[in-house]
Amino acid sequence: AALDIIRIVNFKSFRRAVIPLPAGLVAITGPNGSGKSNILDAIAFVMGWRASRLRASKMENLVRKGSNAAEVSLLIRNSAERISVSREIRPSGEGVYRVNGKRRSATEVMELLREMGFLVDRYTFVTQGDITSIVEMSPRERARLLEEIS
Amino acid sequence: AALDIIRIVNFKSFRRAVIPLPAGLVAITGPNGSGKSNILDAIAFVMGWRASRLRASKMENLVRKGSNAAEVSLLIRNSAERISVSREIRPSGEGVYRVNGKRRSATEVMELLREMGFLVDRYTFVTQGDITSIVEMSPRERARLLEEIS
Amino acid sequence: REEVVERTLERLSGAFDEQIRLLFGGGGGELRLTERGLEMRVRLPSKKPVSIDSLSGGEKSLSALAFILAAQRLRPSSLYVFDEADAMLDGVNCKRYVRALKELSKRAQVVAISLKKETLEEVDHLIGVTMRDGESKIVAVSREAAS
Amino acid sequence: REEVVERTLERLSGAFDEQIRLLFGGGGGELRLTERGLEMRVRLPSKKPVSIDSLSGGEKSLSALAFILAAQRLRPSSLYVFDEADAMLDGVNCKRYVRALKELSKRAQVVAISLKKETLEEVDHLIGVTMRDGESKIVAVSREAAS
Ligand SMILES: Nc1ncnc2c1ncn2[C@@H]1O[C@H](COP(=O)(O)OP(=O)(O)OP(=O)(O)O)[C@@H](O)[C@H]1O
Numbered sequence: 230a231a232l233d234i235i236r237i238v239n240f241k242s243f244r245r246a247v248i249p250l251p252a253g254l255v256a257i258t259g260p261n262g263s264g265k266s267n268i269l270d271a272i273a274f275v276m277g278w279r280a281s282r283l284r285a286s287k288m289e290n291l292v293r294k295g296s297n298a299a300e301v302s303l304l305i306r307n308s309a310e311r312i313s314v315s316r317e318i319r320p321s322g323e324g325v326y327r328v329n330g331k332r333r334s335a336t337e338v339m340e341l342l343r344e345m346g347f348l349v350d351r352y353t354f355v356t357q358g359d360i361t362s363i364v365e366m367s368p369r370e371r372a373r374l375l376e377e378i379s
Numbered sequence: 380a381a382l383d384i385i386r387i388v389n390f391k392s393f394r395r396a397v398i399p400l401p402a403g404l405v406a407i408t409g410p411n412g413s414g415k416s417n418i419l420d421a422i423a424f425v426m427g428w429r430a431s432r433l434r435a436s437k438m439e440n441l442v443r444k445g446s447n448a449a450e451v452s453l454l455i456r457n458s459a460e461r462i463s464v465s466r467e468i469r470p471s472g473e474g475v476y477r478v479n480g481k482r483r484s485a486t487e488v489m490e491l492l493r494e495m496g497f498l499v500d501r502y503t504f505v506t507q508g509d510i511t512s513i514v515e516m517s518p519r520e521r522a523r524l525l526e527e528i529s
Numbered sequence: 530r531e532e533v534v535e536r537t538l539e540r541l542s543g544a545f546d547e548q549i550r551l552l553f554g555g556g557g558g559e560l561r562l563t564e565r566g567l568e569m570r571v572r573l574p575s576k577k578p579v580s581i582d583s584l585s586g587g588e589k590s591l592s593a594l595a596f597i598l599a600a601q602r603l604r605p606s607s608l609y610v611f612d613e614a615d616a617m618l619d620g621v622n623c624k625r626y627v628r629a630l631k632e633l634s635k636r637a638q639v640v641a642i643s644l645k646k647e648t649l650e651e652v653d654h655l656i657g658v659t660m661r662d663g664e665s666k667i668v669a670v671s672r673e674a675a676s
Numbered sequence: 677r678e679e680v681v682e683r684t685l686e687r688l689s690g691a692f693d694e695q696i697r698l699l700f701g702g703g704g705g706e707l708r709l710t711e712r713g714l715e716m717r718v719r720l721p722s723k724k725p726v727s728i729d730s731l732s733g734g735e736k737s738l739s740a741l742a743f744i745l746a747a748q749r750l751r752p753s754s755l756y757v758f759d760e761a762d763a764m765l766d767g768v769n770c771k772r773y774v775r776a777l778k779e780l781s782k783r784a785q786v787v788a789i790s791l792k793k794e795t796l797e798e799v800d801h802l803i804g805v806t807m808r809d810g811e812s813k814i815v816a817v818s819r820e821a822a823s
């Protein structure tokens with residue numbers, strides 16, 4: 230499976246953006262504070278991470294300041310199929326997951342993503358400043374990583 | 380007061396080195412793993428940091444592999460005076476502080492350094508990867524920093 | 530279950546050893562399960578072995594990458610994202626890093642955020658981001674826009 | 677004692693605000709003591725204010741530096757050492773960083789470890805370190821050896 234397009238609406242520093250990901254090794258660059266890490270946050274957000282793992286103390290802080298709702302959609306290509314997986318934060322603060330426009334539970338979406346091979350862990354999604362943690366963590370914590378990999 | 384010269388014997392990756400520090404803004408550079416951070420460790424070592432704060436699980440790991448003793452001396456200029464402050468790890472693992480060659484207690488050395496204005500804290504000695512911690516620490520921890528500064 | 534973990538560990542340790550050798554141009558690594566947990570050992574070329582907490586920032590970054598690449602061989606993910614994993618790497622190691630990512634991108638989708646010229650020169654596609662009028666804007670999705 | 681802390685906080689917050697303005701070319705900062713502890717607020721130029729945990733890696737690095745420079749005005753140390761505090765900074769911010777260190781070096785002794793060309797170009801003296809025959813060697817103590 231491959232992540233073809235990321236569509237962002239009012240998520241963090243993005244008002245509206247459509248980001249196609251070409252095949253091959255892709256790099257994202259730009260000045261400090263431009264929004265590079267926020268793109269990673271947008272992907273991880275749809276893939277289930279909670280606010281605290283996205284540099285936000287609560288879900289509302291993920292919504293672009295001045296807006297009242299946010300949504301990120303991932304267009305995924307899985308063999309011949311094209312699947313849209315999205316997550317929205319409504320003005321109420323309620324979170325809604327959708328697959329191809331139809332509302333689904335978080336559990337169902339996580340299962341679907343896992344089936345397509347998207348494992349969103351600390352050894353597949355390395356956040357800024359976190360690369361050395363694999364070496365600096367205690368052997369006990371690393372044993373837990375082994376559990377996940379097994 | 381100013382740190383004029385750092386003299387290193389069998390400390391971490393250094394066998395023997397004499398490092399003069401010129402006046403003005405000084406930068407240390409070189410390839411990964413060459414020994415840059417170890418120089419910072421050498422200074423902090425004399426100024427009282429324990430092994431765990433120097434990327435070592437115990438004092439013995441600070442001694443250059445293959446040697447059995449380590450010593451770092453700091454030559455400090457304090458107005459007209461020139462003072463040598465050193466710390467040694469003996470083969471027994473025992474630590475010895477000296478001022479101008481005479482053995483002193485850790486407390487006496489820390490007091491002398493403080494009198495000369497050497498405050499070795501997390502906001503004066505920023506270790507690798509640690510710069511953002513001031514922003515990422517809890518307000519409680521930052522309040523403790525304020526205590527130190529007051 | 531315990532047997533699965535044991536067998537995984539054996540393969541993971543072997544893969545880790547290989548990745549260390551590839552990334553550092555020599556040396557080796559080992560992962561070992563003890564009473565303390567999963568211990569990591571790294572031996573770098575032309576250097577006396579030291580415990581991993583004594584490694585430099587750049588060496589820790591590459592060792593962590595070796596672990597990730599080893600894990601990928603055992604439990605592949607469809608997508609890998611690295612946010613400035615090269616922040617502490619010097620020029621030579623940036624090249625080793627991005628070449629390892631290039632190899633990984635043959636088997637999985639790989640996105641790397643980087644500010645390093647030595648890394649950006651080697652990728653297939655570059656996406657630029659800037660902040661304008663208080664919002665993030667994508668300025669290019671191109672091949673080698675930065676070189 | 678509590679009064680000393682209160683007065684220190686007032687001066688520290690003012691100095692922090694000034695340093696934020698200098699390092700970011702605008703905006704401001706505030707340090708406030710609440711029931712939660714010492715809270716930090718940063719407002720960046722042309723950007724909507726967000727909580728400090730939402731700041732970028734580079735923005736956090738500069739904000740932390742602003743705090744350190746503010747603390748220096750209240751409780752000066754004879755020596756400051758920065759180990760790759762510019763690791764996450766882009767070229768423009770490296771210049772701002774090293775110029776702030778240069779200003780600091782007029783009042784204290786400052787040593788910075790860096791791999792960044794934009795930083796190294798601006799310092800007064802450069803000390804080079806390499807690993808040869810398994811030991812660290814100082815290769816130069818010179819003026820502008822890297823430019
Ligand atoms: N809810 C929000 N509304 C508006 N802006 C936000 C929101 N959350 C975060 N931001 C902005 O996003 C910016 C940080 O973006 P990001 O972390 O992606 O930067 P970056 O490109 O990774 O930079 P660096 O190179 O320094 O790591 C911050 O300046 C912050 O102002």
Ligand SMILES: Nc1ncnc2c1ncn2[C@@H]1O[C@H](COP(=O)(O)OP(=O)(O)OP(=O)(O)O)[C@@H](O)[C@H]1O
Nearest residue numbers: 391392411412413414415416417443444585586587
């Ligand atoms: N007791 C010791 N004996 C011999 N070598 C040691 C000892 N302790 C640490 N080292 C070596 O010191 C090296 C790390 O040095 P240091 O952390 O100073 O590198 P650095 O120049 O800061 O690199 P980087 O740019 O990656 O941060 C390690 O490779 C390690 O092998």
Ligand SMILES: [Mg+2]
Nearest residue numbers: 266357732733
């Ligand atoms: Mg970032």
Ligand SMILES: [Mg+2]
Nearest residue numbers: 416507585586
């Ligand atoms: Mg270092």
